[in-house]
Amino acid sequence: MNTGKLRFTAAIIALNCVVYFLEYFVYNPYEFGIIFGLNELFFAGAYWQIITSMFIHGSFMHILMNMIVLYQFGMLLESYLGWIKFGILYIFGGIITGFLSLFYLFIQNVNLVGASGAISVLLGFLACIDKFNRKGLIIVILLVSFAPLLMGISVAWYAHLIGFGVGYLAGFLRVFR
Numbered sequence: 001m002n003t004g005k006l007r008f009t010a011a012i013i014a015l016n017c018v019v020y021f022l023e024y025f026v027y028n029p030y031e032f033g034i035i036f037g038l039n040e041l042f043f044a045g046a047y048w049q050i051i052t053s054m055f056i057h058g059s060f061m062h063i064l065m066n067m068i069v070l071y072q073f074g075m076l077l078e079s080y081l082g083w084i085k086f087g088i089l090y091i092f093g094g095i096i097t098g099f100l101s102l103f104y105l106f107i108q109n110v111n112l113v114g115a116s117g118a119i120s121v122l123l124g125f126l127a128c129i130d131k132f133n134r135k136g137l138i139i140v141i142l143l144v145s146f147a148p149l150l151m152g153i154s155v156a157w158y159a160h161l162i163g164f165g166v167g168y169l170a171g172f173l174r175v176f177r
Helices: 008-026 029-036 040-044 049-055 060-081 083-107 116-129 134-150 157-172
Strands: none
Touching: 008 029, 008 049, 008 060, 008 083, 029 049, 040 049, 040 083, 049 083, 060 083, 060 116, 083 116, 083 157, 116 134, 116 157, 134 157
16 A cells, blocks of 8 residues: 555646636636537547546536545545556546547537546446445446436436446456556
């Protein structure tokens, strides 16, 4: 267990907050979301969207919930992996989740925004390495993916499930252990 300073979790939370501020208080949130969210523009050459979509959020509640979960599980995993391995898991896991989510974009014309896919990677990784909390984490990912849909709230359930699978696979393949 790495007991050094937790650098990456705090930095990624701060970056998300700065981007949210820019999105809602400096620029037009709709246009900002279209340019930097993951959508059909990706296929026309807006390749930056695969990374920038992880930092765009649709509302204050969206970023608040994502940052609370990132803080809780990010601090735990960063202390276990160290900030470099944790950062690689978070960023590359989020990118892989974004690429795999592109398949859904072929079916449905949506604008994918938020850190949920990358955060789900962390949950999947943790579920794989922590057999005592595995069932609870699976229940959590299912609840955050489908309960909002039952209330009429649009969520990227596919990104949650894909991210969880990517993280679980990374843990199963013993990446970083």
